[in-house]
Amino acid sequence: MAAIEQIAANRSFGGWHRRYRHTSAVLGCDMQFAVYLPPQVEQGERLPVLYWLSGLTCTDENFMQKAGAQRLAAELGLVIVAPDTSPRGAGVPDDPDGAWDFGLGAGFYVNATQQPWAAHYRMYDYVVSELPALVEANFPVTAQRSISGHSMGGHGALVCALKNPGRYQSVSAFAPISNPSNCPWGQKALGNYLGPERDSWKAWDTCELLAQASERLPLLVDQGEDDSFLAEQLQPEALQAAAERVGHPLTLRRQPGYDHSYYFIASFIDDHLRHHARALGRPG
């Protein structure tokens, strides 16, 4: 079993926020992740896990510090795991211009096929397989999993769930990049990680995956109407159209006045936690 090393611990709402470092075989580098362990863990309960995927530029810390999720997670008995958003460290290539929307902090939750990215940028395999195996081996959790995320991480959550029927009990997203094949962030990332052949992008695009999904897991999506990335990058109307074409259950909530920040996420995280808790069989 791969070793994990604790690098921080903070008591939080009767449970623990803890950060760990480990060597990722999938990503070929050391990675850090954060775990919120609610108080029921200390009473010997095994709990289900919500995986949270963050957006561009984030690390494991943003969600844990800013979303205010621990209060209700403690009440519901949900473990939350927040990975980093890309491989990191010596030898991991970055955007040649140092841009914030590609490379470090922007792994896009795909498995890269193109050089120089393919050796390290395999965040999809990391999030779907390696990290859950590590979590399930090291913490008192069940194999019940849910997944959520924000922006690039909303895209990641939807893609991970749609590509793996049966693996997640529920899925949700905040302001996801719904149709990366058709927006600048997505085209840059997919074009570099997967190459210019657009057919190869379809396996990583929620709007494409919805058409073939064999499992119709309901999607809960919140989107701020004053999000500055709304029209160009996020395109919730494409998500809505793709879901309607195949009758995929989608609850898309447009929230007037809200932007792309963690103030938006914090305002609605409780609804998402309750959505996941219901699917995971937690009371509340």
Place this chain on the structure above:
Amino acid sequence: MAAIEQIAANRSFGGWHRRYRHTSAVLGCDMQFAVYLPPQVEQGERLPVLYWLSGLTCTDENFMQKAGAQRLAAELGLVIVAPDTSPRGAGVPDDPDGAWDFGLGAGFYVNATQQPWAAHYRMYDYVVSELPALVEANFPVTAQRSISGHSMGGHGALVCALKNPGRYQSVSAFAPISNPSNCPWGQKALGNYLGPERDSWKAWDTCELLAQASERLPLLVDQGEDDSFLAEQLQPEALQAAAERVGHPLTLRRQPGYDHSYYFIASFIDDHLRHHARALGRPG
């Protein structure tokens, strides 16, 4: 009336988190502060204000991003105002060694009398007088005020309340520097801002002020038992002894396992908001 300029706005729990810049006459520099305006404001209500004073190294942003206070503030109808922790900008002197525990980010909520600090470092007058006047002139608030804070800001909150009977309806603190005359952070700050004469420090030390307080406003204080600054800097037992000597009502809650971080503050902020809401006549 002094002008304020909005520099950021985020919708939050049906209300608004807004940041402003203004020129402070008291501090002789431009300052930034943050305001949380709950949804009742948009229905035309005038609401009371909780002032939050942050700790060493913080700005107006830490509390608003990390404490998770907006959820319950929105429910209770409390405006929250978070100032910066020192004067800032060109011409404002800093610790000659650039230390984080004195100078910029470490105004200690006193009025400095010594050079080169006296011209700008007047955070006490700013927090007690200039900022509330600005807030009460520019926002739909009442003159009902409460005050709270963390660490250096917990010291600030207790000192502001104890020195101004009748001005605050309630006061509370997280891990306050209870007896600055007798701890390294306090001795460095008071020694520099006020000079070496220790008698001049007494007017800025909670333990000293408790002895003479003409108003016995109940103190609510939370303190993490695993706070790494507990014994050397914070000294809750000195606070407890000072309160007991004069019969000042103090609820000192020692929280096992909690540290000095915002994970600690977030875990107990709801109790403090309810404490203030009761004093301010807000339902809930």
